[in-house]
Amino acid sequence: MDAVLKAEGLTKEFKGFVAVNKVDLAVERGSIHALIGPNGAGKTTCFNLLTKFLQPTRGTITYDGRDITRMAPADIARLGMVRSFQISAVFPDLSVLQNVRVALQRKRGDSYDFWRSERGLTQFDDEAREHIDAVGLSEFTDTRAGELSYGRKRALEIATTLALDPAMLLLDEPMAGMGQEDVERTSQLIKRIAKNRTILMVEHNLKVVADLSDKITVLARGEILAEGDYAAVSKSPEVIDAYIGAGHD
Numbered sequence: 001m002d003a004v005l006k007a008e009g010l011t012k013e014f015k016g017f018v019a020v021n022k023v024d025l026a027v028e029r030g031s032i033h034a035l036i037g038p039n040g041a042g043k044t045t046c047f048n049l050l051t052k053f054l055q056p057t058r059g060t061i062t063y064d065g066r067d068i069t070r071m072a073p074a075d076i077a078r079l080g081m082v083r084s085f086q087i088s089a090v091f092p093d094l095s096v097l098q099n100v101r102v103a104l105q106r107k108r109g110d111s112y113d114f115w116r117s118e119r120g121l122t123q124f125d126d127e128a129r130e131h132i133d134a135v136g137l138s139e140f141t142d143t144r145a146g147e148l149s150y151g152r153k154r155a156l157e158i159a160t161t162l163a164l165d166p167a168m169l170l171l172d173e174p175m176a177g178m179g180q181e182d183v184e185r186t187s188q189l190i191k192r193i194a195k196n197r198t199i200l201m202v203e204h205n206l207k208v209v210a211d212l213s214d215k216i217t218v219l220a221r222g223e224i225l226a227e228g229d230y231a232a233v234s235k236s237p238e239v240i241d242a243y244i245g246a247g248h249d
């Protein structure tokens with residue numbers, strides 16, 4: 001297996017409480033991998049460790065063969081591993097096009113002077129329009145981001161993330177708070193953007209997980225309970241017990 005992201009013995013203790021315990025995880029290049037589990041299982045902590053928002057107590061994380069255990073999130077983003085939804089800011093008073101343009105400019109690390117120049121403002125339009133098209137927002141190109149529906153705002157966040165051209169995308173509950181229509185559109189979007197990327201997501205919506213994931217890791221009480229495709233993990237008695245026992249929402 002060609003693992004692009006790998007964790008070994010990943011452990012996080014909070015004042016003696018073990019939230020994530022000796023987790024070994026390997027995310028295959030080009031796959032959609034989901035991290036699921038009942039409430040309090042340690043998914044968010046695990047996700048924060050992998051994206052470097054938290055430092056592990058023990059264990060190592062490698063990305064593309066490189067040890068990133070002690071790296072900062074901004075540095076791993078430069079390596080091509082980007083976390084969406086929580087860090088990608090959408091500016092409500094800017095249009096959809098302007099938002100994606102800002103993301104493109106940020107990626108190039110352009111200077112303030114360049115950003116103010118006329119050429120700087122329009123140079124990235126073609127590329128920005130491609131990203132907007134990719135997330136299905138073409139008809140909203142000139143709409144203020146603040147006026148978009150919740151689901152479309154999140155599509156815009158994905159467009160600004162795509163502007164960074166990540167090889168690996170980490171999605172934190174991409175469907176949270178969405179109505180059925182937005183869930184379906186976002187599922188299609190994730191499938192599309194996964195074509196030449198690796199995706200790791202934490203997601204509560206099991207129908208979405210079943211539909212999208214090549215591989216699922218089930219966590220419970222900080223440990224890996226089961227791993228495999230949806231058909232396999234959903235049949236596991238331990239998984240069924242953990243979900244029922246925890247009163248999953």
Ligand SMILES: Nc1ncnc2c1ncn2[C@@H]1O[C@H](COP(=O)(O)OP(=O)(O)OP(=O)(O)O)[C@@H](O)[C@H]1O
Nearest residue numbers: 014017018019037038039040041042043044045046
């Ligand atoms: N900063 C912290 N300090 C102390 N305990 C924490 C901290 N963060 C998380 N925990 C504990 O670690 C355990 C795992 O929490 P985590 O949020 O990772 O679970 P989760 O699987 O994401 O849950 P949910 O589905 O409810 O979001 C919980 O018991 C939680 O109370």
